[in-house]
Amino acid sequence: MTDGFNCGILGTGSFVPPNIITNEDLEKMVDTSDEWIVSRTGIKERRVVDKNVATSDIAAIAAQRAIKDAGIDAKDLDLIIVATVTPDMSFPSTACLLQDRLGAVNAAAFDLEAACSGFLYGIITAKQFIITGTYKNILVIGAECLSKIINWKDRNTCVLFGDGAGAAVLGRVEEGYGILSNCLGADGAGGQFLSLKAGGSRLPASVETVEQGLHYVSMKGNEVFKFAVKIMASAAEEAVNKAGLTADDIDYLVPHQANIRIIDAARKRLKLDENKVYVNLDRYGNMSSASIPVALDEAVHSGKIKKGHNIVMVGFGGGLTWGSCLMKWGK
Ligand code: UT7
16 A cells, blocks of 8 residues: 555456356267256356457457546556456457557557456556556457367366456545455466367477367366365455455455365355355356456445445466455445
8 A cells, every 4th residue: 555545446347148058058069968067166157258259359348348447537547457368369469459549649558468467467466557657548358259260079077167357446445444465375286187289389289189189178177176165265265365365354255266166165164154255157157367356246236235345256277376355345
């Protein structure tokens, strides 16, 4: 905190595409069952974009909603950060495409990649510019078209993911509100457990990479699961401790929406009631960097998060990466 103000969220917005793929639809595509998917993950359905829709298209809608909610104009933005593993293309960045699309002519723009932890990496990066007084209004977006990088014939992954976009405008809030503490972390040694191998400089896209399916997400689900169960609770606890609070002080938890068993394990370790945890993975599956901001937007606009609440956002993802953030909600 500095000079009588802190960094907080001024507005949120989200968008999920209308097309729904249910577990019953997946039963017709791969050897799976609604029973398996629901009991192992909690997911019942997910959204997918049309063929001609890209990440910047859904990000733009979420962004416009967040800008409106914050009561500012796109021209008031100083910086746009887009967290995504599904950029429209390698470059220009999706943030630059959006800067043009939104008419945010005064904003710098860059993409940030921390997989499912991307939104948290984004807001904690944005916080640094705000509290130092460098920038006033920063748009942070988590947006993904994961349906474009999933092998729809691989039952290990295709049942888990969905498309969507969530956005937040960060700016100055009254002292005592906003981001009170945060933590970020990475364990690159675990990067092999969740990756997309081809299409970069190590393994440029070729007929062979496509034939071998290396342009799709590959995952060792149970390795990621073990990591996630540990890190969700410990990252949340770290943010709570750094703020000088205890888990009893948490009014609302907004976790990354990957698997209900992972969320429940964290909730139990933090000794939180179920009604203090926002869950929408049954409707959307895992939207990677979009999961937390979509959940946040829904929780705020359905009145679950109120002014003065201590909320903890916590997530983990490919990299491996993790992050958490404790905010006193100031709107
Ligand atoms: O945001 C980060 C992204 N990733 C994650 O969050 C993933 C974290 N991991 C998980 O959520 C869980 O590990 C999964 C849901 C992916 C898998 O659940 P699990 O309880 O860890 O199952 P498993 O990987 O140990 O697999 C159990 C069995 C296997 O069969 P065998 O080898 O025991 O015969 C799989 O082949 O379940 C099989 N299986 C399926 N069966 C029906 C895997 N996917 C499916 C499926 N339908 N969709």
